[in-house]
Amino acid sequence: MxxxxxxxxxxxxxxxxxxxxxxxxxxxxxxxxxxxxxxxxxxxxxxxxxxxxxxxxxxxxxxxxxxxxxxxxxxxxxxxxxxxxxxxxxxxxxxxxHPHSAEIWHHVAETFEAGGDLRTAAQWFTAGVTHVLGATPHIEAVRLAGPDAEDLFIGRHRVRRRLGLPHDDWDILADTLHATHSPTPLEESLDPAPTPARLTAKITALHTPLHTPRPETIPYWPAPEYAELLRRHPDLAKIYGPDHPTHRRQVELRLRALHAETTSPLAVSPTTAAAYDTYASTYPDSPPNAFAPDPATGTIPWPPHRNAPCWCGSGRRYKNCCGNATRG
CATH class of the missing domain: 1.25.40 (Serine Threonine Protein Phosphatase 5, Tetratricopeptide repeat)
Structure with a gap:
């Protein structure tokens, strides 16, 4: 067949x-x-x-x-x-x-940054932090506030570095926040030039065991696969959603909730109806919501940059798709 x-x-x-x-x-x-x-x-x-x-x-x-x-x-x-x-x-x-949303401050700061006005961008990133988290934010409060709050610190670090300003306490906090989601140091992410020191560090890393935690993944079925999944297993609609838009939204909300609960890296794991069939036949006594796709088949780190393509595969920018705050 x-x-x-x-x-x-x-x-x-x-x-x-x-x-x-x-x-x-x-x-x-x-x-x-x-x-x-x-x-x-x-x-x-x-x-x-x-x-x-x-x-x-x-x-x-x-x-x-x-x-x-x-x-x-x-x-x-x-x-x-x-x-x-x-x-x-x-x-x-x-x-x-005085908006209290980190997303608002972050968007305007990035507008000035993209336009080359780095000093105004830095002012907006800094003001965003103080408006959302106060003058002395703690790392746990930042994590609880969500990805947009973290982006304020990382964006502030980025433009201050481009301005040649010295590292301050909030830049150190940005380094710490970034390290929980990426094995690549923030300084290297902002300036990935292959200096001798960085090349030496990479060579050393190749000869040492990897200690980077594996990402916690959430399964996601693209629209055609989700339709096929529900055709084969109608009862899964109670767990993963009655239709694809609901399923996609549940994945985003679950990732946001996990982001507030854990420091582990997160990722979306696109999968297929056939992969679920294999799981169900191999582990017939396991609950349906315990299904976890094999990470070797590919994962998408979450959250993406707001102007990057959305993780769901729609082709739209994340901020206009699953990252749209009005859909929360």
Whole structure:
């Protein structure tokens, strides 16, 4: 019997995604704001900043629950389209509102960093830390606050290093946070030039046992495989979700919860319906939720950078997909 083949997914089209999100916003008023924010992000990705700005302005003219997030999106679009003065004015208004979300401070800081204004970026990263965690943050509080809070420290370290500023206590904290998720020192991640010292360290590492902890992985079935999984095992819908969007969201939320509980590296482990069949037949007495794919088949480190492709394979940036705060 020939193996059933699933059709390859079509390339992701941000214009189509934006139009679809706007259409859904009209049909689902209870999710209007979330869907319009998604549409604005997709119009931006599609190279249609005017469309994206129009949606942002429309949202901000109403009683918008996620106004800071919309303002962040608007600031980034203004900056990217050459309206630097307007972007700075909007950023100052946002800062005066004292948002308490690490994501907000991180996004604006990265906008200034990408635009080459490193001093303003450093100010935003630093202000974000103090607004979210206070003037004397402890490492456990940072971990509990989640990946965006950690990114504030790592981003601050990055721009301060580019400015030639001396290492301070918060930079040391950034090193510690980074070390819990990556075996590569933060200094090397920020400046991976192959100096003799680094080459010697790498050669030494090849001749010594590896002590890097294996990542804790969460199984994830891409859409075609998930449909096949539920066809073969309908009862798994109670554990992994009744449909693929729910399954994908459960994976993201589980990873966020683990991130607050553990210092071990985390990863997504894409898998197949056939892999689950093998597990079920090999370990018939084991519970279904104990299934763990073989890491040798490949894993995706989590969390990805917010502007990196999302771990779910959608083709969208993580911040516009599973990392979208409005979907929490």
């Amino acid at each position: 020939s193996k059933k083949r699933h059709p390859s997914p079509s390339p992701f089209d941000p214009r189509a995604a934006a139009a679809q999100a706007e259409d859904l916003a009209r049909k689902l008023p209870e999710h209007r704001e979330e869907l319009l924010i998604e549409a604005a992000g997709e119009w931006e990705a599609a190279g249609e900043p005017e469309q994206a700005l129009a949606i942002c302005d429309r949202l901000l003219s109403t009683d918008c629950e996620n106004a800071p997030l919309v303002e962040v999106l608007r600031i980034g679009i203004l900056w990217d389209t050459g309206h630097e003065t307007q972007a700075r004015e909007a950023a100052e208004r946002l800062r005066s509102a």
